[in-house]
Amino acid sequence: xxxxxxxxxxxxxxxxxxxxxxxxxxxxxxxxxxxxxxxxxxxxxxxxxxxxxxxxxxxxxxxxxxxxxxxxxxxxxxxxxxxxxxxxxxxxxxxxxxxxxxxxxxxxxxxxxxxxxxxxxxxxxxxxxxxxxxxxxxxxxxxxxxxxxxxxxxxxxxxxxxxxxxxxxxxxxxxxxxxxxxxxxxxxxxxxxxxxxxxxxxxxxxxxxxxxxxxxxxxxxxxxxxxxxxxxxxxxxxxxxxxxxxxxxxxxxxxxx
Amino acid sequence: xxxxxxxxxxxxxxxxxxxxxxxxxxxxxxxxxxxxxxxxxxxxxxxxxxxxxxxxxxxxxxxxxxxxxxxxxxxxxxxxxxxxxxxxxxxxxxxx
Amino acid sequence: xxxxxxxxxxxxxxxxxxxxxxxxxxxxxxxxxxxxxxxxxxxxxxxxxxxxxxxxxxxxxxxxxxxxxxxxxxxxxxxxxxxxxxxxxxxxxxxxxxxxxxxxxxxxxxxxxxxxxxxxxxxxxxxxxxxxxxxxxxxxxxxxxxxxxxxxxxxxxxxxxxxxxxxxxxxxxxxxxxxxxxxxxxxxxxxxxxxxxxxxxxxxxxxxxxxxxxxxxxxxxxxxxxxxxxxxxxxxxxxxxxxxxxxxxxxxxxxxxxxxxxxxxxxxxxxxxxxxxxxxxxxxxxxxxxxxxxxxxxxxxxxxxxxxxxxxxxxxxxxxxxxxxxxxxxxxx
Numbered sequence: 001x002x003x004x005x006x007x008x009x010x011x012x013x014x015x016x017x018x019x020x021x022x023x024x025x026x027x028x029x030x031x032x033x034x035x036x037x038x039x040x041x042x043x044x045x046x047x048x049x050x051x052x053x054x055x056x057x058x059x060x061x062x063x064x065x066x067x068x069x070x071x072x073x074x075x076x077x078x079x080x081x082x083x084x085x086x087x088x089x090x091x092x093x094x095x096x097x098x099x100x101x102x103x104x105x106x107x108x109x110x111x112x113x114x115x116x117x118x119x120x121x122x123x124x125x126x127x128x129x130x131x132x133x134x135x136x137x138x139x140x141x142x143x144x145x146x147x148x149x150x151x152x153x154x155x156x157x158x159x160x161x162x163x164x165x166x167x168x169x170x171x172x173x174x175x176x177x178x179x180x181x182x183x184x185x186x187x188x189x190x191x192x193x194x195x196x197x198x199x200x201x202x203x204x205x206x207x208x209x210x211x212x213x214x215x216x217x218x219x220x221x222x223x224x225x226x227x228x229x230x231x232x233x234x235x236x237x238x239x240x241x242x243x244x245x246x247x248x249x250x251x252x253x254x255x256x257x
Numbered sequence: 258x259x260x261x262x263x264x265x266x267x268x269x270x271x272x273x274x275x276x277x278x279x280x281x282x283x284x285x286x287x288x289x290x291x292x293x294x295x296x297x298x299x300x301x302x303x304x305x306x307x308x309x310x311x312x313x314x315x316x317x318x319x320x321x322x323x324x325x326x327x328x329x330x331x332x333x334x335x336x337x338x339x340x341x342x343x344x345x346x347x348x349x350x351x352x353x
Numbered sequence: 354x355x356x357x358x359x360x361x362x363x364x365x366x367x368x369x370x371x372x373x374x375x376x377x378x379x380x381x382x383x384x385x386x387x388x389x390x391x392x393x394x395x396x397x398x399x400x401x402x403x404x405x406x407x408x409x410x411x412x413x414x415x416x417x418x419x420x421x422x423x424x425x426x427x428x429x430x431x432x433x434x435x436x437x438x439x440x441x442x443x444x445x446x447x448x449x450x451x452x453x454x455x456x457x458x459x460x461x462x463x464x465x466x467x468x469x470x471x472x473x474x475x476x477x478x479x480x481x482x483x484x485x486x487x488x489x490x491x492x493x494x495x496x497x498x499x500x501x502x503x504x505x506x507x508x509x510x511x512x513x514x515x516x517x518x519x520x521x522x523x524x525x526x527x528x529x530x531x532x533x534x535x536x537x538x539x540x541x542x543x544x545x546x547x548x549x550x551x552x553x554x555x556x557x558x559x560x561x562x563x564x565x566x567x568x569x570x571x572x573x574x575x576x577x578x579x580x581x582x583x584x585x586x587x588x589x590x591x592x593x594x595x596x597x598x599x600x601x602x603x604x605x606x607x608x609x610x611x612x613x614x615x616x617x618x619x620x621x622x623x624x625x626x627x628x629x630x631x632x633x634x635x636x637x638x639x640x641x642x643x644x645x646x647x648x649x650x651x652x653x654x655x656x657x658x659x660x661x662x663x664x665x666x667x668x669x670x671x672x673x674x675x676x677x678x679x680x681x682x683x684x685x686x
Contacts, residue, residue, distance in 0.1 A: 031429045034445050035422035035658065038666025039264070040453050041285055041296040043422070047446035048299050054439045075434045099669045148291055155679065156672025163668070248433035248491055256548040257433040257541070263467045264670065266460065283523070284457040286466060288673030289680060300450055304530070320396070338395035338461040
């Protein structure tokens, strides 16, 4: 069995992995729809989004590995870390649920990602800025696709409304984590690497409110619950994702693929 | 399967580069115009940048008769092809 | 290969209906156009039998593409590197797209996608036998790309010149996108065979052992057991016979196998100097018939997965339609 790599806990590395791992794990969930979507056209659309996210995670993980300076490449980082060294927001690892759950989660995450990438275009790190230039276009599209579907389902049939309501009740409390600031993003902000997550809350809420207004949805009450995936402490779901994702790399040490 | 619940068919036209015409590249099913454009982008332009996409509901396209009248066996039709959902519902029932 | 089921049926009786003088004249003109290599478009007159055969063939090709997403989709979450994950996702997505182009082509002939799904889900319509086999290891991904896509490409390229233009146009689009499918599969195997560990090499050989025979069965039964092939060839829907395609495929693949350093699991495979082709062993046609009839390793699961996706998605499609109708009413008000 292949053992885990040891990740250097450098704030800049951790900051980038929060974004990169969120893309990686969300891609993993979106790809589960392949061959199972409600309509063929959506199969293709969801796969497109998963591909965009894999691309973003590859770019970020590669760069994070460079900054870390321990010789870790994108695949070692993607497949050989311990669970506590993954920094995706918990919301990304939740099971894909039904189509309402998927599009609502996409809306929450893509809106955050878009605002983040917009600001990362101005990063003091040239590589991050370059990655952001491409990713922001993708995030815009993901957000638009998700928003249109949330409106469609919220104002579709009684059944679709019931499902969006259920998805909202489950998902909303996991959104708060995306706007928690700590030493990591404070350091990133100070270095000009990227924005503080807390600074994204207001614009995010404004955009979500606009979509919810069109959909006839109400912003739920705040919950005191805070998920902690960005700090490496995940939900029960993460273990299963990693077991599947890491399986081949763990089982074939030294394998060349 | 009832034709009333099936998403309508749309024809997709893509301009791949500024200066070129829109070219017909195929069709897809979508529930509304926004979805049709999005899907056209995902299905028909994922390998190259399309500069512009047009989508038209297939039953909105008016077509000329096939050139040779002697070849024309079917009763006079002005639709692009024989899709069953083009013809079954009277217009007044389209939005039930 | 998308005529597998039709090939094994008895000779199609639809050709024998009595016709009027006018229809016989249209038939003659149609035949003349076919013989001249002309394209037939959606609204042109065509014999009912031609139309029905095309709907069957095109839709079975479409069904094959989307069912084919399942055995490969199995491994996306377990792809061993990010690059391979991206490649596999792109490939499976392409297959969805190909299914879509083909359903669109079939729809030009007077059927709807919903009707075609109904035929698939009820078991009336078939799809290529190959997708009823399980994908057990990562090496299956490369092997499918190499052998299954290789076989598909060999079959598809001639259809780019088929007489029915919407089908031909869909095929041209598909062939353009397909070129990377076989190459990525072969490259994945070559990487493992050249630079991989012994365990990886064993994985590749195991996959080849399991996929070789089903792959050459893809081309359908021997010509002398395919009574409907002749009519399809006459119409320019089918350009090359089952046996000839199969032979071409085997001859091309033997050299590729040598390059990879894998052994094809056929002890009777050897070069015949007189034929300038490879002789090969007896195919187990009883297995083929069984799999085609629904009794292969994965038939039930594949169909169940597609039916579930469709049923589970009904509320989504209905919601989108309801929303669109509401918008239309709002605009009309």
